Amino acid sequence: MFGKLFKNKNFKVDWNFEEVDSLEKARELHDQGVLEIIYCMPLEFGGSEGPENILYVPKNVKDLKDRHDKKLIGLIESGKNLNYNLSPVYKGKSFIPAQIDIKVMGDGDYSELIEVW
Numbered sequence: 001m002f003g004k005l006f007k008n009k010n011f012k013v014d015w016n017f018e019e020v021d022s023l024e025k026a027r028e029l030h031d032q033g034v035l036e037i038i039y040c041m042p043l044e045f046g047g048s049e050g051p052e053n054i055l056y057v058p059k060n061v062k063d064l065k066d067r068h069d070k071k072l073i074g075l076i077e078s079g080k081n082l083n084y085n086l087s088p089v090y091k092g093k094s095f096i097p098a099q100i101d102i103k104v105m106g107d108g109d110y111s112e113l114i115e116v117w
Helices: 024-031 059-077
Strands: 004-007 013-015 037-038 054-057 084-089 099-104 110-115
Touching: 004 024, 054 059, 059 084, 059 099, 059 110, 084 110
Parallel strands: none
Antiparallel strands: 004 013, 037 054, 084 099, 099 110
């Protein structure tokens, strides 16, 4: 219903979420199993379950974010002092981020840019 489904050269299925321009449309796709919820600030670090901390993304992106959060938890448990910043990057009027830019600074600086669509 929303966007265009296509296959690229690697036979990976991708979505174009340009038409998902509201929370209601994102929730509808979530209810259909197309999108998953991720938390900008992980709950393990005190992030809330409120709408200000929620992004809607495809399952493969949720899996990448979960792996990133586990890596971060490991660094903190090993005694690293870190600052964490997640910034969604949007295209047009879409409610679904096109990218998720994660930066970790402190005892172990690194960054990760997750392509969503």
